[in-house]
Amino acid sequence: MAAPSIYRRVLLKVSGEALRGAQAYGIDWDFVEGLATELLAVQRLGAELCLVIGGGNIFRGASTAERGMERASADYMGMLATVLNALAVQHALEKVGAATRVLSALPIQTVCEPYIRRRALRHLERGRIVVFAAGTGNPFFSTDTAAALRAAEMGCDALLKATQVDGVYSADPHQVADAARYDALTYKEVLSRDLKVMDAPAISLARENRIPIVVFSIHTPGALADVVAGQGISTVISGGD
DSSP states (O other): OOOOOSOSEEEEEEOHHHHHTTSSSSOOHHHHHHHHHHHHHHHHTTOEEEEEEOOTTTOOHHHHHHTTOOHHHHHHHHHHHHHHHHHHHHHHHHHTTOOEEEEESSOOTTTSEEOOHHHHHHHHHTTOEEEEESTTSSTTOOHHHHHHHHHHHTTOSEEEEEESSSSEESSOTTTOTTOOEESEEEHHHHHHTTOTTSOHHHHHHHHHTTOOEEEEETTSTTHHHHHHTTOSSOEEEEOOO
């Protein structure tokens, strides 16, 4: 039997790149359906669960701006991509029997609810998995920052950062064979060493609100349930300063 959750409420940040799987573009439905199954399993461990979804599998505002597009417009297009991904995750969750709601920071009331903090809290209290879309609703802010912001607004006990590797490394382990892996770090260490786990505003928000960040591999079966139970392989970023 799986161990119970050590957290009352958690937020999971999933990148658009993760939803893409091995494809060059778009949504890997096998991955999304597997993610939905793991999310439902985590909820059954006793945790209230919400997510922030990236959009990089469909559109990246920052990289498009580098090609000459006006940055704010490019970022709004990226936000719309996160809405597509959030609806895909909602569909997969409902297929496995989970109650869920998508709340968007950009009002798109035909397909999802607008983000209202008290409404989101009520959904969580009623046992629904809440998927936050469209980042913060503002250009120039990443979905990492949106994840830290929503985790603070929802009163989450931890921010779970799903990545392509099993924690935080001193360099990209896919490119640097002897990159060092960390079991634990402080927020200050992440910022001072410029470790590329989340952007600086996200780390600072988590630090100010004393929300630990747990970094783990999204590609390891059962890893999400393990970290929610305080087990498995991960890097925990927390106080220390």
